[in-house]
Amino acid sequence: MSQTNGQTGGQTAVHHGRTLDLKLCIWRQPGPRAEGRMVEYDLPGVSEDMSFLEMLDLLNERLIAKEQEPVAFEHDCREGICGSCGMMINGQAHGPQLGTATCQLHMRKFNSGDVIEIEPWRAAAFPIVRDLVVNRSALDRIVEAGGYISVTAGAAPEANIIPVPKPVADAAFDAAACIGCGACVAACPNGAAQLFTAAKVAHLNLLPQGQAERFSRTEAMVERMEEFFGSCTFHGECEAACPKRISLENIVLMNGDYVRAKFKNRRLAGRR
Amino acid sequence: MQQDQSSAPLRRVQPARRRWPWPLDLYQSAVGKKWAMAVTGVMLLGFVFFHMLGNLKVYLGPAQINHYGEWLRDIAVPALPRTVFLWLLRCGLIAAFAVHMHAAYALTRMNHRARPTKYASERDYVAANFASRTMRWTGIIVILFLFFHLADLTWGSLNPHFVRGNVYHNMAYSFSRVPVAAIYIVANLALAVHIFHGAWSLFASLGVSNPKLVAFRRRFAVGFASIILLGNISFPIAVQAHIIEDHGSTPYHAPTEQGR
Ligand code: SF4
Numbered sequence: 389m390s391q392t393n394g395q396t397g398g399q400t401a402v403h404h405g406r407t408l409d410l411k412l413c414i415w416r417q418p419g420p421r422a423e424g425r426m427v428e429y430d431l432p433g434v435s436e437d438m439s440f441l442e443m444l445d446l447l448n449e450r451l452i453a454k455e456q457e458p459v460a461f462e463h464d465c466r467e468g469i470c471g472s473c474g475m476m477i478n479g480q481a482h483g484p485q486l487g488t489a490t491c492q493l494h495m496r497k498f499n500s501g502d503v504i505e506i507e508p509w510r511a512a513a514f515p516i517v518r519d520l521v522v523n524r525s526a527l528d529r530i531v532e533a534g535g536y537i538s539v540t541a542g543a544a545p546e547a548n549i550i551p552v553p554k555p556v557a558d559a560a561f562d563a564a565a566c567i568g569c570g571a572c573v574a575a576c577p578n579g580a581a582q583l584f585t586a587a588k589v590a591h592l593n594l595l596p597q598g599q600a601e602r603f604s605r606t607e608a609m610v611e612r613m614e615e616f617f618g619s620c621t622f623h624g625e626c627e628a629a630c631p632k633r634i635s636l637e638n639i640v641l642m643n644g645d646y647v648r649a650k651f652k653n654r655r656l657a658g659r660r
Numbered sequence: 661m662q663q664d665q666s667s668a669p670l671r672r673v674q675p676a677r678r679r680w681p682w683p684l685d686l687y688q689s690a691v692g693k694k695w696a697m698a699v700t701g702v703m704l705l706g707f708v709f710f711h712m713l714g715n716l717k718v719y720l721g722p723a724q725i726n727h728y729g730e731w732l733r734d735i736a737v738p739a740l741p742r743t744v745f746l747w748l749l750r751c752g753l754i755a756a757f758a759v760h761m762h763a764a765y766a767l768t769r770m771n772h773r774a775r776p777t778k779y780a781s782e783r784d785y786v787a788a789n790f791a792s793r794t795m796r797w798t799g800i801i802v803i804l805f806l807f808f809h810l811a812d813l814t815w816g817s818l819n820p821h822f823v824r825g826n827v828y829h830n831m832a833y834s835f836s837r838v839p840v841a842a843i844y845i846v847a848n849l850a851l852a853v854h855i856f857h858g859a860w861s862l863f864a865s866l867g868v869s870n871p872k873l874v875a876f877r878r879r880f881a882v883g884f885a886s887i888i889l890l891g892n893i894s895f896p897i898a899v900q901a902h903i904i905e906d907h908g909s910t911p912y913h914a915p916t917e918q919g920r
Contacts (some may be wrong), residue, residue, distance in 0.1 A: 426780050515671070517668045525670060610689060623789075626785035647866075
């Protein structure tokens with residue numbers, strides 16, 4: 389691989405990846421009410437080019453070949469946008485790589501001989517369905533409480549009729565990047581869903597279109613959240629675990645809007 | 661609300677409760693409790709700061725600090741009788757402590773309910789720091805220390821040579837005992853760690869979200885915690901180092917009528 393810059397264009401390096409021999413420690417639990425336990429598996433011959441989920445596919449193929457029950461795990465898009473593939477990898481939500489979901493983690497991040505511990509998200513609000521699959525619908529309950537804007541459905545309005553300053557649009561987009569994976573809850577020592585809720589509150593509360601329901605939304609979503617989840621003590625673990633790098637500042641924003649919601653005269657909300 | 665179709669049904673960690681009348685309903689919510697903790701935290705930070713600042717007068721000698729101690733009782737005289745204003749301040753502080761601790765207790769319980777099962781693997785914390793993870797322990801150390809401190813230098817019950825009104829003498833005697841000096845230093849380290857996380861996170865609890873303040877918050881927390889720590893531990897250290905020594909100081913005596 390002694391290329392000098394740009395001199396040998398068009399030549400793609402033929403890459404013979406390493407293969408890894410791994411020991412996996414996986415939480416196996418046959419059903420919601422069943423006892424679970426960590427089970428060890430030897431998995432030799434894992435290509436370093438595999439994604440973490442492909443590595444689990446490989447394990448499952450071998451388990452099926454041996455007529456054993458495959459490991460249940462949630463997955464869908466496998467490109468970091470659906471939010472279903474969350475799992476705790478060696479005590480870190482979505483694994484050791486920051487800013488990515490489990491599906492975007494590749495085995496080259498690991499070394500041969502590594503022991504990898506894989507567990508489901510743990511929170512009272514996320515009951516385990518089976519193995520690594522948890523029921524994340526408590527997050528949907530929060531969105532139902534106010535994560536929308538009410539509009540009269542009619543013809544689509546002219547797109548640029550409401551001016552949105554660039555920094556506002558950027559901040560709202562950043563919050564809207566949340567994929568609802570639940571890693572923030574899983575990583576939080578308090579089992580709090582503050583980062584998720586704050587992202588869902590902020591992407592609407594920041595925009596002009598979200599103003600009409602700003603305070604009722606914040607109040608309803610926060611109170612629904614607190615029925616299921618813990619409280620935020622600003623450890624910052626959620627921000628570090630989040631595959632979409634949702635900022636803690638959204639939580640600050642939500643806290644401010646919640647307290648304001650309690651004191652605001654909402655009849656005057658239409659005035660500037 | 662939709663029916664939960666999952667085979668692993670959701671459980672609520674918060675029992676449904678009757679809503680308290682406005683504005684107490686704010687305190688029913690966890691976000692509201694954090695807000696109350698931040699507001700009372702600001703009050704307590706203010707107390708800790710001025711307490712430290714006032715005590716620095718010990719370096720000006722017995723007459724100065726003992727006079728200062730008397731003045732605290734004389735604030736707002738003659739509009740109010742002697743010590744009334746001081747008691748108002750004390751009541752405010754006691755209330756702030758009560759709210760701060762009740763909220764901490766209630767939120768801790770809520771968080772334990774929300775995360776009942778620990779992970780089997782060692783948690784690899786990325787962002788949570790020592791201060792944020794030990795808030796409840798440093799808080800408990802501080803409150804236990806507070807009672808010790810009151811018994812030592814306010815009530816005098818733990819201080820065999822206590823002389824009412826002679827702040828200088830009491831301090832010099834108390835801190836000359838090595839174990840007592842050590843307790844003060846350790847407790848103030850715990851206090852500084854507590855303040856470090858508190859002074860930072862209070863901005864978040866209060867919803868102060870201006871991006872211009874993001875860097876300031878950390879600097880403020882570090883600065884505030886270090887100022888309190890340095891000021892407070894300087895007293896036992898100064899006594900141990902014989903910088904502060906009592907050579908027959910007396911309580912402050914108000915000038916006589918003729919002298920005025
Ligand atoms: S805030 Fe981040 S970690 Fe939490 S659900 Fe959204 S994408 Fe996942």
